[in-house]
Amino acid sequence: MSAPDALPQATEYCPTTTMKRLGENNILIVDVRSVEDYSLLRLDVPEQIHIPLEQLEERFTEVPAGRDVIVVSVDGSQSLKATYFLMYQGYTSVANMKMGIRQWLKRDFPVTGDIAAWQQKHPADHSEGCC
Template sequence: MEMPAAPAPLPEPRQCCPTTTRKRIAQENVLLVDVREQADFDQLTLDVPEIVNIPFSVFEERFPELPRDRELVLVSADGQNSLKATYYLMRHGYTKVANMSNGVAKWLYRGFPVKGDPAAFVTASPEGASGCCGA
């Protein structure tokens, strides 16, 4: 019996830092997708014109809610769950997706606007935080 062929490997997902993400939000029709759990999202949210919260724990069930015709940038606390979600979307045929590297942690480190209490956000310092976009 012949084994089915393994799926083709996915290309590396696009990565963008918070600085690039902010520029893209201002200049393009980018939708930010936060995959943190609802309680974390409610406690602290990135202050951007449009953001959607689909918790990582229910991402497989809810990902069809995301438009395929818009640029999506996924974000999580440290960029790890959003990277997994980015791969998941790519595997399901989404082509306009990117991961925000180092996530909310680097967004806060850069001093970008948020809604909620930044002091309530707890995570390790983002690796290479001082090197955002070559800054």
């Protein structure tokens, strides 16, 4: 009995590359953070949908299959899980935003909401990251 085909390695973009990709047509951000987190702070981007990670299994069909998708979370770990889940479901143009919204904020990229409240909930990670 042979092992099932493994999924390819997930594509990951840093926030800087994500920001550059947002200038292209057809990019959709899928935010998989909690409802509370999403209500505090959102990326200020042209198109995004919010599907909390715990609801993704039931709601993944809301993500249009023909779109280029970048999945985001607080630090990139939950969005990486979501990226692999979507890949397993047959999505072929899906990527993870590594280091997540924390790094997005460090780069002073646009957001809407209460930055101070969000940062209080998610204390700064002082590690150096990408881009």
